[in-house]
Amino acid sequence: MTATTQQTDDPPVLAAAVPVAAAIGVMGVVYGAVAEPVLGPGLTVASSVAAFSGAAQFAMVGLLASGGSAAAVLASVIPLALRHVPLGAILRPRLRSGRAGRALVSLFLTDETVGLALARQPPAERTVVLSGALAYAAWVAGTLAGVAGASLGAIAVLAEAMFPVLFIGLAAVTTRRRRDAVLAAAAGTVTAALLLVAPGAGVLGGLAVAIVVAAVGGRA
Amino acid sequence: MSLVGLVVAVSAITVGSRAVSVAVLPPPRGTLASIVDRLPAPLFAVLAAATLLGSDQGSSPAPVWLAAGAALLTVRRRSLLLTVAAGLAGALAGRALA
Numbered sequence: 001m002t003a004t005t006q007q008t009d010d011p012p013v014l015a016a017a018v019p020v021a022a023a024i025g026v027m028g029v030v031y032g033a034v035a036e037p038v039l040g041p042g043l044t045v046a047s048s049v050a051a052f053s054g055a056a057q058f059a060m061v062g063l064l065a066s067g068g069s070a071a072a073v074l075a076s077v078i079p080l081a082l083r084h085v086p087l088g089a090i091l092r093p094r095l096r097s098g099r100a101g102r103a104l105v106s107l108f109l110t111d112e113t114v115g116l117a118l119a120r121q122p123p124a125e126r127t128v129v130l131s132g133a134l135a136y137a138a139w140v141a142g143t144l145a146g147v148a149g150a151s152l153g154a155i156a157v158l159a160e161a162m163f164p165v166l167f168i169g170l171a172a173v174t175t176r177r178r179r180d181a182v183l184a185a186a187a188g189t190v191t192a193a194l195l196l197v198a199p200g201a202g203v204l205g206g207l208a209v210a211i212v213v214a215a216v217g218g219r220a
Numbered sequence: 221m222s223l224v225g226l227v228v229a230v231s232a233i234t235v236g237s238r239a240v241s242v243a244v245l246p247p248p249r250g251t252l253a254s255i256v257d258r259l260p261a262p263l264f265a266v267l268a269a270a271t272l273l274g275s276d277q278g279s280s281p282a283p284v285w286l287a288a289g290a291a292l293l294t295v296r297r298r299s300l301l302l303t304v305a306a307g308l309a310g311a312l313a314g315r316a317l318a
Contacts, residue, residue, distance in 0.1 A: 015301060016300055016301060016304075039223060039227070040223075043227055046227060047227045047230070047231070050227065050228070050231035050235075051227070051230055051231040051234045051235070052234070053230075053234045056230055056233070056234050057230070060226070060227075060230050064223075064226075070221040070225075070226050070229075073226060073230065074226075074229060074230070074233070077230050077233050078233060080234075081233050081234055081236075081237035082237065084237040084238050084240075084241040085237070085240075085241045085245070086256070086259060086263065087241065087263075088238070088240075088242045088245060089245070089247075089248045089252075089256045089259075090259055090260055090263070091242060092242060092245070092248070093247050093248075095242070099243050099244075102242045102243040103239055103242070103243040105242055106235075106239045106241070106242035106243055107235070107239075109238040109241065109242055111267055115260075115264060116300075118260050119300050157281060157283050157284065157311060157314075157315055158283075158308065158311050158315070160281070160284050161283060161284040161287035161288070161307060161308070161310070161311035161314075162287075162304075162307070162311075163267075163271040164268045164271040164272045164284065164287070164291070164307075165287050165288060165290075165291040165303065165304055165306075165307025165308070165311075166304060166307075167264045167265070167267040167268035167271060168264075168265075168268045168288060168291040168292060168295065168303060169294075169295075169299075169300040169304055169307075170260075170264040170267075171261050171265040171295070172294075172295035172296075172297075172298050172303060173298055173300050174260035174261045175261045175295075175298065180258065180260075180261040181261070183258060183261055183262045184261035184262050184265035185265065186262070187262035187263075187265045187266050187269075188262075188265035188268060188269045189269075191266045191269040191270060192269045192272075192273055195269065195270065195273040196273065199273075202270070203267070203270050206266035206267065206269065206270045207263070207266065209262075209266055210259060210262040210263040210265075210266040211255070211259065213262045214256075214258040214259040214262050214263075215255050217258050217262075218254055218255065
């Protein structure tokens with residue numbers, strides 16, 4: 001990826017990161033409430049502290065709650081972890097740090113932090129670390145609140161809405177040319193069709209669609 | 221495997237995959253670099269579709285669809301904050317109508 005992405009706005013990191021962290025915090029409350037009966041309070045909080053991955057943690061707890069084995073959990077978590085490879089490939093050209101600095105940045109590598117970094121001019125380190133640290137704090141605090149029995153009420157649906165909205169915005173911000181818009185529309189449409197036909201395809205199926213569309217799009 | 225061991229394994233897989241992708245793998249070059257250059261917009265469009273449709277919990281509630289619709293109305297402005305604000309307004313409207 002070149003570092004010449006043209007952006008129409010370059011908002012302060014925190015202004016963009018706070019609503020994302022708030023939504024992640026609310027999802028943390030949901031995770032804490034759901035995981036506590038399965039893992040117990042201590043391990044539930046520890047899992048958020050150590051993994052900081054909503055997708056992996058919800059998959060783990062969901063499978064355990066439905067009687068799944070440890071092998072099934074690992075088999076579902078590994079494909080989820082594979083999405084870090086393209087995310088890292090997208091982010092890597094926008095990083096200026098050495099290996100140790102990049103290792104620190106990697107602690108905060110999520111779909112959301114990479115998107116926020118792409119919405120700003122490089123280098124990406126500050127955006128990923130600041131937005132990631134905020135999201136991490138919100139995720140752990142939310143988990144603690146969920147374990148403690150916090151109730152969400154109407155806020156839950158707002159948090160649920162935040163993620164597709166955020167990704168729509170990030171798709172728009174990372175669209176530099178008409179071709180990008182066409183590729184995004186194609187990838188979104190094909191993924192929607194795929195998930196309607198085969199819901200089990202999940203994020204990994206969508207990831208494959210995005211890579212194929214990006215590869216084929218270069219020949220068009 | 222104990223629950224503690226499972227949480228440790230899940231955390232190791234997650235943190236390890238992040239570290240390998242950013243700190244170990246080389247930056248993409250050649251054909252791969254050009255594919256990665258085109259990847260962000262399709263990737264985020266895919267994530268939007270996946271979070272809307274879910275993988276196993278079924279479709280999202282109406283306020284979420286309204287939020288997504290409101291967000292889509294703003295994409296030509298290419299402003300993340302504007303899109304987020306429009307989406308949250310859509311979700312609130314959907315919540316009020318529900």
